[in-house]
Amino acid sequence: MANRKAIVTQAELTRCLKAHRDAGIPIAKTETKPDGTIVVYAMGQADQSKDNPWDQP
Numbered sequence: 001m002a003n004r005k006a007i008v009t010q011a012e013l014t015r016c017l018k019a020h021r022d023a024g025i026p027i028a029k030t031e032t033k034p035d036g037t038i039v040v041y042a043m044g045q046a047d048q049s050k051d052n053p054w055d056q057p
Helices: 010-022
Strands: 027-032 038-042
Touching: 010 027, 010 038
Parallel strands: none
Antiparallel strands: 027 038
16 A cells, blocks of 8 residues: 655645744644644634633533
């Protein structure tokens, strides 16, 4: 079985993270989704999962 092509390459991720760094945006975490989408969370950015009103008692 042949290896499949990477959805997101290391070069693409590095380019994205360096762009954020050069813009002065501190990075808290990153996510790479199966469709190739790169999500970058900045430091101090509100986590939307905590603000869900359905989670309140």
